[in-house]
Amino acid sequence: MEKPKFKTVQEMDIPAIDLSILLSSSDDGREELRKLHSALSTWEKQKYARETGSFQGYGNDMILLDDQVLDWTDRLYLTTYPEDQRKLKFWPKVPIEFRETLHEYTMKQHLLVEKFYKAIARSLGLKDNRLREMCGENAAMETRFNMYPPCPRPGKVLGIKPHADGSAFTLLLPEKNVEGLQFFKDGKWYKAPLLRDKILINIMSNGIYKSPVHRVVTNKEKERISVATFCNEGPDTEIEPVDELMSEAKTKIVQKD
Ligand SMILES: O=C(O)CCC(=O)C(=O)O
Numbered sequence: 439m440e441k442p443k444f445k446t447v448q449e450m451d452i453p454a455i456d457l458s459i460l461l462s463s464s465d466d467g468r469e470e471l472r473k474l475h476s477a478l479s480t481w482e483k484q485k486y487a488r489e490t491g492s493f494q495g496y497g498n499d500m501i502l503l504d505d506q507v508l509d510w511t512d513r514l515y516l517t518t519y520p521e522d523q524r525k526l527k528f529w530p531k532v533p534i535e536f537r538e539t540l541h542e543y544t545m546k547q548h549l550l551v552e553k554f555y556k557a558i559a560r561s562l563g564l565k566d567n568r569l570r571e572m573c574g575e576n577a578a579m580e581t582r583f584n585m586y587p588p589c590p591r592p593g594k595v596l597g598i599k600p601h602a603d604g605s606a607f608t609l610l611l612p613e614k615n616v617e618g619l620q621f622f623k624d625g626k627w628y629k630a631p632l633l634r635d636k637i638l639i640n641i642m643s644n645g646i647y648k649s650p651v652h653r654v655v656t657n658k659e660k661e662r663i664s665v666a667t668f669c670n671e672g673p674d675t676e677i678e679p680v681d682e683l684m685s686e687a688k689t690k691i692v693q694k695d
């Protein structure tokens with residue numbers, strides 16, 4: 439009789455974990471524990487995977503072009519503000535503190551952004567609420583967790599391609615111990631220093647404050663993590679350079695559609 443054609447566990451790419459040695463402190467036990475950890479985090483990510491056409495959830499770049507070069511990164515992208523725009527089905531439940539911590543972090547960032555809008559408006563000689571009001575009542579915040587795994591060919595592969603963020607503000611919490619972020623200035627790439635605090639990258643202002651081009655390079659040995667929050671105008675709001683900053687010499691750099 440012919441044997442039924444079942445695939446083996448290895449062929450189906452299902453992680454097989456030997457429970458009998460899982461808790462042993464031997465090298466084999468540690469290896470089983472590593473496999474369990476990796477399997478659990480893969481399953482956890484699949485639960486929150488980005489759906490086609492949506493940017494929220496776990497995933498990589500949205501594929502927009504046939505010959506698109508993909509970034510060496512794994513991301514979790516979530517709308518965090520206003521609260522009624524959150525899609526909690528994409529918010530991981532593990533680790534258990536995640537949702538509460540992200541909520542708290544968002545509310546603190548929101549307070550900070552309100553202050554930034556005022557300070558920037560003042561520095562441009564505008565009324566305190568001029569920029570904030572332009573972004574509308576329901577100005578949005580999106581947070582992206584970037585995870586760059588170690589990359590076997592760091593000279594050939596980028597963690598994130600050169601880009602300038604399209605947000606009104608970006609608040610970035612960079613990795614404390616692993617370099618990677620670089621800025622482009624006068625034809626050269628410069629390394630961003632390792633920082634413990636957030637850095638502000640991007641501001642809209644008709645070119646008075648410029649959005650710098652930046653990229654992330656990969657690392658052969660170490661993984662790198664960063665958390666970027668993009669602050670934008672509300673979904674039904676159109677922004678444009680403020681009239682008060684226009685002059686005959688300075689026409690609008692950003693045009694409305
Ligand atoms: O990982 C970083 O330090 C920068 C991330 C970044 O540029 C982005 O998410 O837009």
Ligand SMILES: [Fe+2]
Nearest residue numbers: 601602603652
């Ligand atoms: Fe960026």
